[in-house]
Amino acid sequence: MTSIKKPLVDKHLRKNRHGLTQRDYEGVASTLCAGCGHDSITAAFVRAFHELDLEPHRAAKVSGIGCSSKTTAYFLGQSSGINTVHGRMPSVATGAAAVNPDLHYIGVSGDGDSLSIGLGQFAHAIRRNLNMLYVIENNGVYGLTKGQFSASADVGTRAKYGEVNEQTPIDPVSLAINLGATFVARGFSGDKEQLVPLIKAGLMHKGFALIDVVSPCVTFNDHAGSTKSYAHTYKYYHPVIHADFVPEETEITAAYKDGEAITVPMHSGGQVMLRKTDRSHDPRDKDAALSVLRWKEGAEVLTGLIYIDENRPTMGDMNHLPETPLNAVDHAKLCPGSDKLKALMDGYA
Structure with missing residues (x-):
């Protein structure tokens, strides 16, 4: 658990090509409840960045409000980051990516932050194909405000104090595919061996990459009757495909079960290698x-890379945005003077 201060001894830890160990990708100590699934997602981020040989300062972390949005402080302590207003994280990420596309943008949000107050912003980030990895740490409740049902709570699920949810849930995975997201996956915080390669693939995807991660709340949603508890998820967990990410110029070995495999090339380098348990599925x-x-029956939890499209242009491509970050553009070009501004305004007369 990251809530316990870790020893600083790291001489035996493996270093990547930048000479960094996993310690260099950590942040401050977690203040979440012991056993929270969100801490496992934090650990997966640390491992993914370290294994991809990405320097921490090449990332920008953006989040909203909630237990999930606190977690950006717990990894990549040497990167830039901002907590935004509740549900408004996608707008800030859009603005940041527009002026500085030369970073890996990571949006961390919750089911309440993204599927209720932030649903409109979530939808438009997908529509624009914003170049970012968007992770929903999905536990079905509002953890900071004592466990009310969120918009992702399943019909019939029972709250800690006995209330039964009767409202139809919003499934971010189905919604994202229908809205045009170009990378859609679902993971489970308790399965790091699947989650880490999904994060790695999402980071290297060019376009909007969504990973909906079932992340049990041990305080308000880990009891009998909850469909997002550890016990329920382990019981009905169904990996639809096995995924691994193989970056270019880096050899990775992995053990795979028997079955058909397909390879999906990535624009930013590397490949997503998929080992399918259901041979009829092509992401x-x-x-x-x-x-x-739609095939899932009852309480099945389908995980893995469910859909990918590597051909759709990103927001930057569609709007012909410059690749050079604005902070690297000469001041004279950014501020051409009042005469140029007057000529521009006269054009609208």
Whole structure:
């Protein structure tokens, strides 16, 4: 658990090509409840960045409000980051990516932050194909305000104090595919061996990458009757595909079970290698991805890379944004003077 201060001895830890160990990708000590699934996601981020040989300062972390949004402080302590207003994280990420596309943007949000007050912003970030990794740490409740149901709570799930949810949930995975997201996956905080490669692939994807991570709340949603508890998720956990990410110029070995495999090339380098348990599923086929989601019966939790599209242009491409960050552009070019401004304004007369 990251809530316990770790020893500083790291001489035996493996270093990546930048000479950094996993310690260099950590942040401050977690203040979340012991056993919270969000801390496991934090550890997956640390491992993914270290294994990809990405320097911490090349990342920008953006979050909203909630237990999940606190976690950006717990990893990549040497990177830039901002907590925004509740539900407004995508707008800040959009503005940052527009002026400085030369960073890996990571949005960390919760099911309340993204699927209630922030649903409109979430939808438009997808529509624009914003180049970022967007992780929803999904526990079905509002943890900071004592466990009320969120918009992702399943019908029939029982709250800690006995209330039963009767409202239809919003599934961020189905919603993202229908809205045009170009990378859609679901993971489980208790399965780091699947989650780490999904994060690595999402970081290297060019476009909007969503990973919905089932992350049990041990305080308000880890009891009998909850469909997002550890016990329930382990019981109905169904990996639809096994994923691994292989970056270019770096050899990675992995053990795979028997079965058919497909390789999806990534624009930013590397490949997503998929080992399918259901051979009929092709994550490049949108209809197939939606069919897989509709196929689930009862309380099945489908995980893995469900859909990917590497051909759609990103927000920067569609708007012809310059690749050079604004902070690297000469001041004279950014501020051409009052005469240029007057000529521009006269054009609107």
